[in-house]
Amino acid sequence: MPAESPVISGRDIIKTYGKGDGQFTALRGVSLDVKAGESIAIIGKSGSGKSTLMHLLALLDKPSTGTVSIDGQDAGRLPGRTLNTLRNKKFGFVFQQFFLNGGASVLENVILPLKIAGVHGRERRRRGLEALRQVELEDKAKNKAKDLSGGQKQRAVIARALINEPQIIFADEPTGNLDSATGAHIENLLFNLNKRHGITLIIVTHDEDLARRCDRQLHIKDGVIDVAPRPRRGVRL
Amino acid sequence: MRLIDIFTTASGNMFRSKLRTTLTIVAIFIGSFTLTLTSGLGTGISSYIDKQVGNLGGKDVLIVQPIGQGPGSDSGPKAYDPAKKTSATAFGTTTTALTDSDITKIKSVSGIRSVEPNFVVVTDYIVGPNGKKYQVSANPYVSGTKVELATGDQVSNDVSERQALLPVDYVPALGFANNEAVVGKSVTLGVTDGNGKQHQITAALKGVQQKGLTNSGGMNTNEALTQEIYRTQSLGLPKAVTNNYQALLAKFDANASPGQITHLKDELKKKGYAAKTIEDQIGTFKAVISGIIAVLNAFAVIALLAASFGIINTLLMSVQERTKEIGLMKAMGMGGGRIFLLFSTEAVLLGFWGSLIGVGVAEVVGRVANHIVTTTFLKDLPGLQLLTFPPISILAIMGLVMGIALLAGTLPATRAARQSPIDSLRYE
Ligand SMILES: Nc1ncnc2c1ncn2[C@@H]1O[C@H](COP(=O)(O)OP(=O)(O)OP(=O)(O)O)[C@@H](O)[C@H]1O
Ligand SMILES: [Mg+2]
Numbered sequence: 001m002p003a004e005s006p007v008i009s010g011r012d013i014i015k016t017y018g019k020g021d022g023q024f025t026a027l028r029g030v031s032l033d034v035k036a037g038e039s040i041a042i043i044g045k046s047g048s049g050k051s052t053l054m055h056l057l058a059l060l061d062k063p064s065t066g067t068v069s070i071d072g073q074d075a076g077r078l079p080g081r082t083l084n085t086l087r088n089k090k091f092g093f094v095f096q097q098f099f100l101n102g103g104a105s106v107l108e109n110v111i112l113p114l115k116i117a118g119v120h121g122r123e124r125r126r127r128g129l130e131a132l133r134q135v136e137l138e139d140k141a142k143n144k145a146k147d148l149s150g151g152q153k154q155r156a157v158i159a160r161a162l163i164n165e166p167q168i169i170f171a172d173e174p175t176g177n178l179d180s181a182t183g184a185h186i187e188n189l190l191f192n193l194n195k196r197h198g199i200t201l202i203i204v205t206h207d208e209d210l211a212r213r214c215d216r217q218l219h220i221k222d223g224v225i226d227v228a229p230r231p232r233r234g235v236r237l
Numbered sequence: 238m239r240l241i242d243i244f245t246t247a248s249g250n251m252f253r254s255k256l257r258t259t260l261t262i263v264a265i266f267i268g269s270f271t272l273t274l275t276s277g278l279g280t281g282i283s284s285y286i287d288k289q290v291g292n293l294g295g296k297d298v299l300i301v302q303p304i305g306q307g308p309g310s311d312s313g314p315k316a317y318d319p320a321k322k323t324s325a326t327a328f329g330t331t332t333t334a335l336t337d338s339d340i341t342k343i344k345s346v347s348g349i350r351s352v353e354p355n356f357v358v359v360t361d362y363i364v365g366p367n368g369k370k371y372q373v374s375a376n377p378y379v380s381g382t383k384v385e386l387a388t389g390d391q392v393s394n395d396v397s398e399r400q401a402l403l404p405v406d407y408v409p410a411l412g413f414a415n416n417e418a419v420v421g422k423s424v425t426l427g428v429t430d431g432n433g434k435q436h437q438i439t440a441a442l443k444g445v446q447q448k449g450l451t452n453s454g455g456m457n458t459n460e461a462l463t464q465e466i467y468r469t470q471s472l473g474l475p476k477a478v479t480n481n482y483q484a485l486l487a488k489f490d491a492n493a494s495p496g497q498i499t500h501l502k503d504e505l506k507k508k509g510y511a512a513k514t515i516e517d518q519i520g521t522f523k524a525v526i527s528g529i530i531a532v533l534n535a536f537a538v539i540a541l542l543a544a545s546f547g548i549i550n551t552l553l554m555s556v557q558e559r560t561k562e563i564g565l566m567k568a569m570g571m572g573g574g575r576i577f578l579l580f581s582t583e584a585v586l587l588g589f590w591g592s593l594i595g596v597g598v599a600e601v602v603g604r605v606a607n608h609i610v611t612t613t614f615l616k617d618l619p620g621l622q623l624l625t626f627p628p629i630s631i632l633a634i635m636g637l638v639m640g641i642a643l644l645a646g647t648l649p650a651t652r653a654a655r656q657s658p659i660d661s662l663r664y665e
Contacts, residue, residue: 058568088569101562116570118238120239
């Protein structure tokens, strides 16, 4: 595959939620290409459709009309089983919430994608500890997830996202709930993965600074890509 | 996800809400405990009956009567036919009688080895060493029968000595010191003849018979004694009556298959005879017992059905609680089928633990109950195991409970499997 051909591309994506009176169109015709190894920030106001777009690109949901292609293949035509395998093997996820199982150990939480993939116990453990080492959380492996601090939880979540050595990491507000120092630490982690391992990053964020560190920024406004966003004069979120 | 991981995950998830899981398991426990006890009771009683029927021996004997008579006859009242002979039986009723010509006719059926009259004999009293008279009934001994004995030997139909077995509760009443003191002694029986005159017959005691379902009342008398009682009670009766029999005992090959026995019965039916094995006669009794046990079992199954709603409820709550977790697993590529399997496994595990504990406790309770019952109010029925738990039925019960649990788990598991990852992840 030539370096320039997109790993993911969206064409005229429209996403409508609900039926009848309660109908709401969250995305109104979005097209974009994501190249391998690049980092993209999706920014915009709350409710503008950022998470919706990310979910569609991550093949977690299907557009109402339009197509999402992965490696040139129309994902809408792929069977569910193939999509599951794709997500399991090629994608890493950081959601807007932690989604950690508080009662289970940090290690157990981190190895979940490998468990789903059917990797054996010993191999899972080895890779789990390796991923925790990358986010400097090795010493917390045996602790219960609920006992971690907010920043530690987010690092555990990132360890979980990279444990399957993904090609693309989707991160929804990875620094949203964190103080700026911890946020910076998480940011560095992500961009290190991008630079060193060539992992493609698709980051949804409100944070202008985080967005600026990405190769490209996509501004979403009311469900469409805003090509000429007005600069936000001194407004920080 | 590999099956072993599904299993351990389901097992771990089960105890995430300990109280709820425990309560559900208790509900299943109650159902399977009850079912184990009722079915143990059923097995215990019917195997006891089978053993008693086995004691009867006579597996190779058909009781032959003219059609339209005898226990279990289904043909209703018969029109009176003056041409047909009747006999005055010991019971004082008149029935169509069988004669020596019937014996010849029945003997001619191929497969029938021998035919003997079934004498109905009546004794007035029995008297032993202490001279006190007690009522007693006589029970002609069928060769090959293994009467349950407290002591001594079976009587023999092949000797000319008049022999009898003494029912165990007559031992002290007649003045014998103990069971052992009975063997080899003799008793006197009172018999009234056709003219109303009382005679005395002496019988040698070969042993002491236990109480059982099939030999509860009468003392077993060997053929020589039976013949003598019959001869005595027939004195003074017209010849036409004495050579009439209420029933005949027809012997066939002891190895005959059920099919061959049915064929024999059909052949006899064609000739105008109703033939039943001893098992057939016990069959009705057994059917009643089985009916009662079936009703008890049905109650236990109802308890299990109630418990299954507990399973549904528990798992629905788990699915609800774990919505986000399910969403996450689906996002990470876990298929709906595996999610279904995960929750079904949890349901089956609930069933497994509930039934395991139920079956285990029932078995302990059963053993204790057996001990109490057989040493107190049912101690006169030796060999009775009121509650019996064959491993096969224990496994069947556990299988049934786990099957019910699996079915109960389908609804929650389907719900979990159908959840869209996005809706689950957005769930608050
Ligand atoms: N399942 C749904 N049913 C109906 N409306 C929905 C649904 N999911 C999202 N929406 C709507 O779609 C719009 C876009 O939602 P989305 O979550 O993509 O916003 P967002 O840009 O990620 O916002 P935020 O920054 O607050 O996370 C919102 O107005 C939301 O109410
Ligand atoms: Mg969002």
